[in-house]
Amino acid sequence: CIRHWLANFQHKFGKKKDIKNQLWNAAVAHQPKKYEQKMKTIRQTHRAGAVWAEGQELPMWTFHMDNGARWGIATTNHGESINNVYKGLRAMPVSVIVEMSYWKVNEWRVARLQQAIGRELQGHSIAHDVFAQMQKNDEKSSKHKVVLFDRSE
Secondary structure, eight states, X not given: OHHHHHHHHHHHHOOOHHHHHHHHHHHTOOSHHHHHHHHHHHHHHOHHHHHHHHHSOHHHHOSXXXXXXXXXXXXXXXXXXXXXXXTTTTTSOHHHHHHXXXXXXXXXXXXXXXXXXXXHHTTOOSOHHHHHHHHHHHHHHTTOXXXXXXXXX
């Protein structure tokens, strides 16, 4: 979880919100070039923090080096949702915890299925979150300049 990794940074160097935000941006950069741009800025403003960050295992905290292992997920919020299910259940027998987990996950699946059916009835074939990300990427890519490559030139 990059958020927890950044908490370790803060524990070591104190609350430096600007550097923390820059480290977050470096961590979630998917392209090595963008990662390097972010780290260059960090090196100029907080050399010790940059040295510490780059001394950590890069695949553990950077998207561009994780070979897609995190699927673009930067935090453990998904796991925290399950932890919410267990609030108040800690002292219960394991069988109760398993049963409550089953029913909560089932409830979430049914809700997602209903959302998917609703989108399908509206003529959409892609999940809302995925569609929103595709629109965002499409908008971003419209600002890119494409240069055709011709071997003869």
